[in-house]
Amino acid sequence: MKKLIQIFLGILIVACSSGVHAACLISGVGSMWLTSAPPVIDPGNSQPGTVLFSSVLTPANRTTILFKGCTQLTATGTGAKGPYNTFSTGIPGVGVRFSWPGFGGAGYFPVTRNVSDPYTLDPAYLSNPTFELVQTDTIKPGNYSLGQLVFGVSGGGDVAYFYIGQGINSNLPVVIKQRPTCGVTTPSIQVPLGSVPLKSFSGVGSTSPIQPSFNIALSCAGGSDGVVTSVYTTLTDQTNPANESNTLSLSASSTASGIGIQVLNGNNVISYGPDSAVVGNPNQWLAGSTGNGAFNIPLTARYVQTAPNVTAGTANGIATFTMSYQ
Secondary structure, eight states, rough: OOOOBBEEEEEOOOOOOOGGSSSEEEESSOEEEOOOOOEEEETOOOOOOOOEEEOOOBBSSOOOEEEESSSSSEEEEOOOOOOOGGGEETTTTTEEEEHHHHHHHHEEEEEEEOOSSSSEEEEHHHHEEEEEEEOOOOOOEEEEOOOOOEEEEEESEEEEEOBBBTTTTTTEEEEEEEOOOESSSSOOOOOOOOOOOOOOOSSSBBBOOOOOEEEEEEEEOOTTTTTTEEEEEEEEEEEEOOSSSSOOOOOOOOOOEEEEEEETTEEEEOOOOOOOOSSSSSTOOOEEEOEEEEEEEEEEEEEOOOOOOOOSSSSOEEEEEEEEEE
């Protein structure tokens, strides 16, 4: 069954002792609740600053609130303000931020507006506050709950508190999904290219026929249902690790000359790069996306002429592959 989030606006009246009221008082006490879909977050490849969830809160029951003795009102979140205009949620790597065009115009909380005394926060201004969950650091998958006290409107005296939850005394559940993790099941692959006659080459850039495909095989597990991870690969020339061309060098033990080896993924000739899993590594390429289960990266190989003259002999090359899951 689909659940609804009930978001309550509770007005808390704080009276001073001795019968003397605070400078800014709230009257016409009422409440309202709003509904929205609960946050279920698939972080994907998100980075700090990414909006993970956003909801415009539309009141189902609007109430006019009167502020007396107030000349300036401020809407703000609870606690200290953090990165990306956020306040703490208690969820690792996730902050919450607010905007409220009907109250303070553009921009994120805290926002302040000057008001006349008395001031009415009428239904038009109660409409369309927005809250966003924002990535502030590394996200940890799991089932969490958002604290009840979200933000308040104050004039220096009483405070109108806005709560968020699935009930008046409950917290809002937040689910951050887990991406699958993968392991290589083919750590070493032998690729025979067979014997190729010299007449197969007609000049620099000419190639031998493509040999039958081989696979880099992965096994992936631990991901939430429907969540995938992007699989990136870098091939590195073991004979010449600085090589960033699309031709694999022949190994030192090879006796042939004038040729190199090309590895292809589909119709794409793969270029080589440093042995690194860092995001954006030179010549790192996207092999595809996968959820839980087996994932294969199909490859083929062929010889390519690299010099005007080709001499016969053994022609072997060694490449390593490095996976990066993003």
